Amino acid sequence: MGKDSASKPMYEQIFESLRERIQLHQYQVGERVPSEKELCDEFGVSRITTKKALEMLASEQLIVRQPGRGSFVADTADMLQERPNRPAPRAAVKDSEKKLLIGLVITNFSDMYGTELLYGMEEASREHDCFLVLRRSFGIPEQEEQSIQELLELGVDGLIIFPAQGEYFSDEILKLVVNKFPFVLIDRYLKGIPASSVSTDNVGAAREGMNYLFDLGHRHIGFLTQPPANTTPIEERIEGIIEAHNDQGVLVNRELWLESFLSTLPSVFDPQVEVRDVETLVEHLQKYPQITALFAAEYHIALLAEQAADRLGLRIPEDVSIICFDSPNAAEGSRVTHMRQSQFDMGKQAFEMVLQSMQNNEMAVNRVVLPARLVKGKSTSMVKQKG
Template identity: 80%
Template sequence: MLTLGKDSASKPMYERIFEALRERIEGQQYKVGERVPSEKELCDEFGVSRITTKKALEMLANEQFIVRQPGRGSFVTGMVQEEPNKLAHLVSTRDQDRKLLIGLVITNFSDMYGTELLYGMEEASREHDCFLVLRRSFGIPEQEEQCIRELLELGVDGLIIFPAQGEYFSEEILKLVIHKVPFVMIDRYLKGIPASSISTDNVAAAREGTNFLFSLGHQNIAFLTQPPANTTPIEERIEGILEAHQDQGVLVNRDLWVESLLSTLPNVFDAEAKLHDVETLVNHLQKYPQITALFAAEFPIALLAEQAAERLGLRIPEDLSILCFDNPQTMENCRITHLKQSQFEMGKTAFEMVLQNMQNAESAAVKRIILPALLVKGKSTSTAKGKT
């Protein structure tokens, strides 16, 4: 509950709530990275209107005690109880005679996605005579934090981070922002975090892919994805798909979509999960036989879709067209139609962005770079059944 001193009665209520929350943050009742009460929760606690609590939270954000993330809440950033600029000190005290050391934290990589990113970073490291040190988090938040700490203790001069998927809001990333450690997010960004990032133009790519399926006469298109909540690439791809429906004047039927696939997440190693996802797709296609095209959020999900179609005796592309993001196959021998991301350029540019940020870490401008994707037509898409 709110505790007021004698001299606080004359202050506006929003200011009194601001001071109470600030005291809690300074006293570590709410630690760095933790969520503070929402506007509604503060309304209930202090018996005030939402306008009042919103203003109090805005004051905290302006003073850099919190960052606000739409749809998620407000999180503590500013009053880290540790040696001042400890992280920045780790970066700035390197031996000036040694080569620069850039750390990379990535969920995982394979021929399906990630290897080309590494090739781009590797080339940039050679061009700029630097070293690249890799750590994998496998999409596990705790492991991501540990990787960041280990790389800082190793003495890296900057970081490239491919964040863990989902809703997680990393305390270690918040600390990097607070202490102005040079780093760049790759493939995605965290809403409300003032950090540079580079990614694909997922909205435009998904829009192009969906419009391509529409051009083949497909009207009932199912989008297949892992849970999209607060995973910016997936959210953006959904936005692009919705825009394409609007372009064509087609109503969106999200009952046709599957947004619960888990087996392709980087922290899932269970073969049973893949069997479960294939079974989910089999049941879904049986429930919605009007589906003529599947748009998979990534190549491994497209492979699951192929297995489900085979189980049902559906021919690709005669009965069912499949399109996805990325494909390890060569463009000359491409089985699955896909949107090819500029992974090599993304990795190379991310490395160079970190070097630029290092030159002026205190006042480096926050940049968000988006790169186009290329639609590559394969053998998995054709005119919808019944269309000429």
């Protein structure tokens, strides 16, 4: 690590140290890198810190994380790569030698969500003999704009965009619409913007998950999410939860909900925010002891719910059941009950929609919605009557 490393957060220092080891071939392709626990022992930090460092390495396609097995050095020549320095401008290459170049702008990705999206796009790029270039925005609108501009300057033929969190949408996206440039939004759509998109049936998925809890006898259920702030997936999940209440003839009690989680936002890297999220949930569960189940908008929030339950001495699922969207372990009988999104199919379909738009030379607007699947785990059970 360099002379300025001491001024950087520890997760960045660990990331840079491991990156240097990989670049120096101290870890060969396919070789396992140290685990979160091993890095904790080596650097004297918490697992939250080492986890972030490994996630950054995965984000840079330097390692592949395999739940239950560990993290392994990736064959970077065979993976999605950022290629800021290309051998020659595209204009200098003969048309017959050109391969289509598709740009991807994504907030971020990890084992929890996003990696399978990339796998789907990667497979589609191989099938169609195209290149895929990646830029991350970390949910920051200004960085999203810059990423789109850079990819357009690079000469991409089409774009796939995972818009930044919240109510903002980039002026660059509006320019794409006006200029009829081929692009597809993924995981969400933007209200009032005539653009094709691929996303999950969030309404149906949330409805199914909530009805599953109702079928287990739960009536006092807390929904845990980041601030909705006009983010369409969250708004749709809320809609599905309300529909499930109507299905069961149960009144919606939003006092039991907690919509203030910030540590899961892609632009937040401060471990202290995660600590505050857990403390807030502990206080919430103390205030509303009638809660018997929690429905988390994403897997990371479910992990925070487990920490809060542990702090209060609540057993899962005996005292409180937990369900969420997605899980790193998608196998049947996994630890956390979850609604599994079709991420691989979403990524592959988004890529193919961009190609279709380019081939047809038209800007027909299509919204594709894919179903999610309920995967029952060990975190939910029949309600235990309190009192």
